[in-house]
Structures are given as structure tokens and as C-alpha cells.
Amino acid sequence: MLLYKQKKSQPSKGNRLLISITVLGSAGPIRFVVNEEELVATVIDTALKSYAREKRLPILGTDINNFVLYCPNAVAEALSPWETIGSLGVRNFMLCKKSQPEKAMDDAKSEISRKGTGSWKTWFNKSLNPKISSH
Template structure:
């Protein structure tokens, strides 16, 4: 009788669990794992990023949850809210996108820098490598 109560209690604690498939934009294949339907989207994104990194997949995404949006592949075009439960839309297939970063104008020496969607910094203004090197190392490179 005690054994039956333990089994019954463990089933209640698990809740409704299901297998989800998350396709990461730019990755070779999907990531699959089991979640509780009451788990929030932010926790699912975190688990996805950890699994992605543990498997050594490319491109490297990072671990900042605020940089990503999760979309249900069969429900509209709106991203899921980070505080929404994963089972709220009834979907089992999801798409994980890195948020597009808008160009940021930083006015330093009259030049604007752009942040690329991948998170790296692109060229600053219309300068050349030689000008950047001169500025960085504070010495002049002769042309010949």
C-alpha cells in the first residue's frame, strides 16, 4: 500500500509532460527534450541554449535569454512571451530565433558604429584597417 502511494504521488508531481522539438535558426538539426506543460518559455529557452552549447553546435549562440525569441511553428507569427507557459499554445514544434539588433548610433569622433545581428561589431565608419591600427597602437605606419 505504501508503494502505491509513492507511485501516485510521483505522477502528480510530474504533471503533463510532452516531447518538444526546437529548431534553432542556422543550426543543422533540431533539439528535442521533454518538458512539463506548465514550464515557462524562458526556462525552455534556457534549457535549449544549454543543450545546444553542451552538444557543441555551431553557430555559437551565447547564453543571454533576452537575446532570443521562441515561436510556435503552427500558431501565428507572434513570439511567445517569456512568462507564458510552453503548453499554452498547444504546439510541440518551435523555432528559436536570435533577436535582430537594431543599428545603434554611437557618436564618437563623428562616426557611427553598427552592431551586427550575430552580436559582433562591424566596421566603424568608413575607415580602413590601417587607420584603425594607427588609432589603436598610437604609431604611424608609413606607406612606403
């Protein structure tokens, strides 16, 4: 009688996808293989690590909360971090930094307006002719 060991059933890995992520401001896309069941947040983390490992510019950082992933072909909104990467059936994505909240931008505008109401020509001339005061 011939005995054989049955293979242990391994959890299915699902389909694997080769995805391409273009980082806004970078020279070219990052390509890597992911499981279609992986969350968008995990894919963003992997993309940021790959980007840093390749020493690409501009330097982005590693905080996934500062970035959003877009699918340029399918929707105009950013993908939810809890969505699976294979749910849209596309393989090309765009990674962008989140925009600053409007409040922070309003604060920056008010800071600029407080610094002076002179024209840019006045500022430029002052920056070219630095005067050192003696008192």
C-alpha cells in the same frame, strides 16, 4: 487486521511533452521532454544548455535575454517568456536571436558612411595593394 501505509500525495507533474526546437542556422532540431506548465523562459534556457552541451554551431551563448521562441504554426509573434509552453498545444518551435534595436543599426550605418564614400572597388583595390609608409 491488515495495515498499510498510504502513499504521500505527490504534486501532479502535469503532462509531459516531447518538444522540438529548431535553432536558426543550425543543422537540425533539438528535442527534449518538458512539463507543459514550464515557462517559455525555462525552455529557452534548457534549449541553450542542450545546444551548448552538444557542441553545435553556430555558438549562441547562454543569455536567455538574447533569444526569442517562435511557434511557426500558430502565431507570427514571439512567445512571451512568462507564457507556459503547453498553452498553444504545439510541439515544434523555432529559436532565434533577438534583432538589434533600430538605434544600434542606425549607429552602425552611420559608422560605415563615415569611413568613406568610395566604391567597393576602391576599397577592394586598396586592400589588395597595402602600402607601407616610411614616415
